[in-house]
Amino acid sequence: MSAHSWGSLASSATARDILDSALAAVSDRSEFADVRLIEAEEMRSYISLGGDPDERIEQNIGIGVRVLVDGQWGFAARPLASAADAAVAARDAHASAVALAGSGKPVSLPPREPSSGSYATSVGEDPFAVPTARRYELLADWLAAASAPAEVAAVQAGINAKRQHRHYADTEGSRQHQHFVETGAMVLVTARGHGDVQRRSYPNSFHGNTAAAGWEYLSSLSMTEQAARVGEEAVMLLTAPVAAPGRADVVIGPQQVSLQIHESSGHALELDRILGDEANYAGTSFIRPEDIGSLRYGSEAVTITSDPTVPGTRGSFAFDDEGTPARAFNLIDRGIVRNTLSNRDSAARSGQTLTGAARSDGWGYLPVCFATHVFLQPGEGSLDELLQRMGDGYYIDDNRSWSIDNQRLNFQFGTEVAYEVKGGRRGRLLKNFSYGGITPQFWGSVEAVAGPSEFRSYGYPCGKGEPKQWGFLSHGASPMLVRDLRIGVA
Template structure:
């Protein structure tokens, strides 16, 4: 059960750099507040933890024909979770000092007592506390970049995309996020994490008398974001890709379509990353497998009994969760219930071996804790959330994979997606496709789509490209009710997959 002041108005209001509270970059200040919360829990609790989070965000968008849209947001608060006689209680509130921390703890205890006996008792296996400090490696603080530099970059990108007359809409944006996340529990954990993200996007829309087409970079899903500073934005080289993006949007207007049927495919890294997200990451979240999570295409076709035996894909398919990968969006050292981050093989040679779990779900399922309990800040309970789930690379280059394809299509950059509530039946559309004949990439095609059934699709993967072709893509993702936003990454290399349905309506 939970009780919280909704983090919508006061906590997420735009406040520029005028903070309600000083930045919690000083670990000692945060520790005092966490100790104040835990001291108010009392002796009746079997377990308690407290999370203190301060978050600052910047989003800036330029759009052709419109004024720039710049948003700065700041929120600061504490969430306390307690376990009393086998029942969870949770309370959260904006934070101005130690009295707020203590009040949240007392309210959480009250909520837990009110929920006693309403369900099966929760029993957490004991563990030793884990303490430490983690900080994102940043060369240039994205919040210290001048307004002139940010606006200048986006104006240059917009001009490059908009050069062709058929480009009727163009937009470019940058984003930055800084979080101070502090955690303590009654098992002795004391953790401090200072996280920074930076990212950027561009999108061109071309129009003629008969069609509308779009082209994006570097990721069709809100751009790309990494665990890094402003240097990540510069490395994307948006100005160097802007003209190409606009020209390809126009070229798609005149491109033909592929005939429906079945075909062999080489799927590019960006599209593979979204395939991983929808049919691997969410399907392996243990709360979905247990039936706890049913929102936003919830549950999973995978059951707890399948772990260790289910044939999920071909022997070429190896999928790993590893939130310690430096530079990726959502990388961390401890999850939001204090479990140390780790590298966990989820699918090994095509067989499901592990899940994305929390302490509670792992205890009920009799499976290992894999450090995947995450929350959208201080106002929400942690839930099982996909972390940096990636497809392990194989060997060879993209060109070699296309040569091996022979006849078929090379496709990339997601345009649309749909998947059922068991993460089983899916359909994806891509921004671009290229006809491949005799191992050579040919004419550009538009409106390409493919669909299938998750284990059949991954079972048809013949090969995965090598390490030099791996790309990491940072995503936002919504889950739960009330809805939480999770921020994560997926690493992928292109794959060769045989006999897929294409031209799906």
């Protein structure tokens, strides 16, 4: 299975043989074992102002095996050069578990019914089949549109795509085959002048936006038109005024809400953090195990869900990386914490509901609790109606900076743009807007959320774990109205 055999495991039958050979190599002494066989390909095409296009394609294929012996996990992973590597990885994982037996508090996984099936992203046009020249032509168009104003000092435009064949099997009888495709694009503009530097981005302020879709997703983004808009806005920001610090009512746009969800909701509700597992690296959570079911996290307007099954959004799946079937859960129900983002181990240790949030960055990593699709559920009405409800204040969107403490409690954020709002109408453009707060007080100040027609979803990369691994997920929201927010945070 050399580098030239890409796609050889797209066949579920071939994958089943390799998975079965790994499970067959696990000793009878093991209490549980699972195997993940993953084949991945990623393409990134970028161009910067004054530079040449740069395109890179990476491929990898490998297997990861977990074995539970006497309550202790063993794990081994290796690239797959031949079918025999599966059994080697399994024996190494078993040996590791045996060596660790008796060294710590034993893990006890409650029994579950096996789950088998397949899942595939709906794709109209394969992004890997698009000629390189066509990608370069689009990137050049976006670059030219964004760099038209004289004060634009730097532009980066990019297209990315990823596809994965992920196969899973365990000793409980689960057999799963999932095939994912993601496609995305970005443009980032930096303007310089009048003693200032400002930036604008589209369609998301972190490496653009990526969807679970094919090449057709790019058509929905209107990239050339939007690149011209953000180029002009970056220049306008150079001479824009700054809002006076103090307290104000604010309508927060969906992109900024999505990052607020990620940092103060998604991570705060990961059960391994709640149990203290991430304390020495990425922090814990202000939420305690005994708070689940009773803690007032936000206002009645705040219902936050986890639903990895939503189609078309980055990181959608039918089974997590421990084989748990994906389904929707209320994490926050009208302001009260009801569930967490959990894997089998954390759910068993704490007695909490298993919500299927075990994720891994490929075959070489152990699954950990990762935020899945964490969405703020929409309310009613349009953005204009929400602004009218606010009256005087600010409309803000598109994240520029963020900071949050290691308990996901105290935070401050900056946005790329803000607009002064008078009598419910947007007025002058403002720059360098920032706000801060304490998580439950902030979400408790949410008075209303706009309706489903205003809902937008954004795909994110997220780093976690030791060794660090990347998870890919989406957060979605409609604009929301927050009363008496602290603004002008230095």
